[in-house]
Amino acid sequence: MKAVIARNKSLVVDDWPDPEPKQGEVLVKTLVCGICGSDLHALNHGEHFVDLTRRGGGALTYEPDKDLVFGHEFCAEILDHGPGTQKLFRTGTRVCSLPIAVTESGVQGIGYSNTYAGGYGEQMVLSETMLVEVPNGLASDHAALTEPMAVGAHAVNEAEMGPNDVALVIGCGPVGLAVIAGLKARGLGPVIAADFSPGRRGLAETMGADVVVDPKETSPYSQWADFGVPQTSMERMMVEMMGETPRRAIIFECVGVKGVVQQILEGVPVRSRIVIVGVCMETDHFEPALAVTKQLDLRFVLGYSQEEFAGTLHMIAEGEIDVAPLVTGRVGLEGVAQAFEDLAHPEKHAKILVDPTLV
Numbered sequence: 001m002k003a004v005i006a007r008n009k010s011l012v013v014d015d016w017p018d019p020e021p022k023q024g025e026v027l028v029k030t031l032v033c034g035i036c037g038s039d040l041h042a043l044n045h046g047e048h049f050v051d052l053t054r055r056g057g058g059a060l061t062y063e064p065d066k067d068l069v070f071g072h073e074f075c076a077e078i079l080d081h082g083p084g085t086q087k088l089f090r091t092g093t094r095v096c097s098l099p100i101a102v103t104e105s106g107v108q109g110i111g112y113s114n115t116y117a118g119g120y121g122e123q124m125v126l127s128e129t130m131l132v133e134v135p136n137g138l139a140s141d142h143a144a145l146t147e148p149m150a151v152g153a154h155a156v157n158e159a160e161m162g163p164n165d166v167a168l169v170i171g172c173g174p175v176g177l178a179v180i181a182g183l184k185a186r187g188l189g190p191v192i193a194a195d196f197s198p199g200r201r202g203l204a205e206t207m208g209a210d211v212v213v214d215p216k217e218t219s220p221y222s223q224w225a226d227f228g229v230p231q232t233s234m235e236r237m238m239v240e241m242m243g244e245t246p247r248r249a250i251i252f253e254c255v256g257v258k259g260v261v262q263q264i265l266e267g268v269p270v271r272s273r274i275v276i277v278g279v280c281m282e283t284d285h286f287e288p289a290l291a292v293t294k295q296l297d298l299r300f301v302l303g304y305s306q307e308e309f310a311g312t313l314h315m316i317a318e319g320e321i322d323v324a325p326l327v328t329g330r331v332g333l334e335g336v337a338q339a340f341e342d343l344a345h346p347e348k349h350a351k352i353l354v355d356p357t358l359v
């Protein structure tokens with residue numbers, strides 16, 4: 001089959017062995033697959049990416065100097081069932097899947113594996129137990145956004161936000177936008193969003209952010225008083241003395257760049273909760289004493305559960321999350337390398353979809 005192969009830190013369209021479903025697996029045709037920022041990083045810094053994952057106990061233990069086919073945000077159509085499958089979904093059914101292959105020798109990341117090709121190829125092999133059927137009528141383009149939007153759903157769930165809390169989303173790339181959508185779909189907020197890019201701020205507004213801030217003009221940390229969040233211990237105590245529960249700030253770090261955590265520690269009110277969703281792969285520095293003094297709660301989150309994944313697909317299908325504005329481009333296999341270049345400019349793009357049938 002034809003696929004975009006990551007080879008020697010570049011992307012080439014070439015032949016890849018036709019995938020064959022083994023025990024418990026199905027063969028699918030890729031309908032559409034989103035390009036993820038992690039793929040950009042994995043292409044250019046494969047060794048580092050794999051090393052960090054391995055040290056973190058993750059499953060993405062492929063060999064970056066060998067060929068692989070990226071793509072873990074996909075919608076596909078079932079072509080055939082392998083041995084030992086329950087045939088839960090008929091041939092022709094459109095499905096999404098967690099990008100995980102459950103094999104006899106362990107788990108492999110689909111799109112981060114030397115054997116399991118991801119969605120930048122014409123076909124894939126998926127584990128039947130990981131499949132979720134696309135509800136009738138939902139466009140494949142929108143179903144393909146389940147994976148990145150599930151990241152937002154998980155971050156929001158892990159944040160354990162209360163009805164009295166105020167959310168601040170730092171960074172409005174695909175991850176930040178998924179968090180904003182996840183918050184609004186659950187009726188949480190108000191949501192303040194901050195990003196340097198006007199294009200991304202526009203999308204943040206479209207996804208339902210209540211206040212959108214350009215950090216060049218206004219500090220994202222200057223809004224607390226407007227939302228009644230006490231900033232110091234003294235202010236907090238005053239609220240409590242009046243018999244009220246103080247409002248709390250929940251900050252979602254969705255940038256993943258060195259130095260941002262320190263900025264957040266500086267800017268947040270006492271007793272805030274900080275949820276780290278952005279993946280900074282460099283060694284970072286911050287002053288723990290700031291977090292100690294403010295009694296901050298830092299949480300690091302990753303991925304999503306099977307339940308969160310399926311729930312997200314259904315929320316998209318039911319119109320509770322509108323992902324249409326996030327799709328800013330569409331390419332065939334030959335266009336993927338250029339799309340990787342384009343995604344380096346946040347002004348132009350949020351999500352570019354790969355359609356292997358497109359020439």
Ligand SMILES: [Zn+2]
Pocket residue numbers: 036037038072073148
């Ligand atoms: Zn991703």
